[in-house]
Amino acid sequence: MSSNQPTVLVIDDEAQIRKFLRISLVAKGYKVIESADGSDGLAQAALGKPDMVVLDLGLPDMDGQQVLRELREWSQVPVLVLSVRAGEGDKVTALDAGANDYMTKPFGIQEFLARVRVLLRQAGSGELAAAVINSGPLSVDFAYRRVTLDGSEVALTRKEYAVLAVLARHLGRVVTQQHLLKDVWGASHADDSHYLRVVIGHLRQKLGDDPAAPRFIITEAGVGYRLLEH
Template sequence: MSTVLVVDDDPRLQRTLSIALRAHSHHVLTANDGRTALAVVAEESPDVVILDLGLPDLDGTEVLRRIRQTSLVPVIVLSARHESDDKVEALDLGADDYVTKPFGVEELLARVRAAGRRAGDIGRQLGVIETSHFTLDFAERRAVVAGRDIRLTPTEWRVLEALCREPGHLVTQQDLLRSVWGPSYGRESNYLRVYANQLRRKLEPDPAVPRHLITEPGLGYRFVL
């Protein structure tokens, strides 16, 4: 399914994890120290990294920092229970999750799946969305409506992204506001009405009778292909 890099200097733990991960059909890479880990991340670009903070050569947080300089790969940090400061630091540096030892293998597997899923969701670019009337290329930021190139503003693109992540699904006003304008905009405002209007004018065949950008009164909007 996915490639997981296990970074740990304890051969026993490494072995246990490898077996468990392979049993769940992950591809497993291993590294015993920080330098090797960095090399493997660079060479193989794994989908998930499991990183023990207690390493022989480099400090675990240092490894994490360097990984983050070049990669957004999800990192799950392992640490002994008492090193809570490390934990805090690791998460600040961009770890995606932490697990304190001792831990159950099942728990770790669940977190690997979760991390992979989160990354996949983020990484999954919207690519191209096509309807009978217009085409949206999110990667290129190009919109073609009825054969003509149309300019959309940055905010319009972001609204569309939030709506098109799951075509056909309802997106609540709150979700829309938060993913476009940030967490603080949880309440109603004119934004959505104005931008829904704007988008309909630019995209819909007949803005007065929306076919793709559907409003769900009191709830939010739905984008249908």
Template sequence: MSGSAARILVIDDEPQIRRFLDIGLRAEGYTVVTAATAEEGLAQAATQQPDLVILDIGLPDRDGHEVLAELRQWSQVPVLMLSVRDGEREKVHALDHGANDYVTKPFGIQELMARLRVLLRNRSAEPAAPPRYDDGHLVVDLARREVFLDGAALALTRKEYAVLAHLLHHAGRVVTQQQLLREIWGATHARDTHYLRIVMGRLRHKLNDDAAAPRWLKTEAGVGYRFVGGTAP
């Protein structure tokens, strides 16, 4: 993929970093979109459909790791993480949870450009599916993080929404309890199944979904859960 064909989203709260990257990327022929907060960045990722995201870990409204986790619920766009934190544990955590590369601030622009070129070359040619589910009753707009049931907006907590979005992204497939706990609560909570049971109970209640005769959320006894309402968005 050539620079002129690639759109890069930069999510960083430091104005000088955004300007620096904007100038450097445009000089290489890339189209650049910028965001200063996590919420703005997620909205831009959904509406601008970038070919690559440069994501700072230290954002003012939400941690970059949370942004990455939410983005991975509906997109496999390459993500290069930026951080002043240079510890090995920080890098491993980012890479294990969906980042494609990690660069420590301060960084050289030429090294960054080389890493971007590698990520863009390795990007799958498979187009991203639209981040929306609609079966005429349940609507889940993953881009806007909105859920409607028979036309009425549902007020879901962050955890309830995250569980629903993760199951929907893997629609038709079993997602284990441990996978959900690791992805949404973190690796240290992989055995805290009671957290997941409480959230699933509340989510089913809000969806009017009967566990004994599920319309959308099916329990796979002893294993995990499956979204059965349709195909993945």
């Protein structure tokens, strides 16, 4: 990725949305490639070699979910889905198909730009492979399987640590309930969401994280969880 001017490919059939995103991204130093449909978007992704993709799902020639599936056959470029579809099923399908994050329209431009920064930083710095990942005063040390908060070690059960470790490795990104359940409990427990809710509740208690005003773990209703990047 270019350190001076990362390239963002915006695939959206709404000209006004593309213009708004282009102005906002260019103002922050990004180069922008635009596409109004799925087939052209895939071609632009191959030819323009963008550093990340912003993808709408409601495209005129093919569904954005299909664009995502085809893109993932040959590219691991970070993808932020930006769609009016707010249903749980659409979000889960996109995230499980390889989207790195999902935002619904209408959206706040500052949050959008923050999520773009997270995805570009992770893609360009190798941050996800780090031995230690930090979320403000919270630190997860993978080598020693140790979690500290404000420098003090937090005693976690094996499952609590495992859930937090998955969230930390996807810092700033939404992780679906199914992903967490399969990773921590195994594929046979992919629908046992109550296990996950209990563990998340215990984690919040031990981290002093108020679910109404969280510092660390954000609930993406009906979809999954996200560990905030500070």
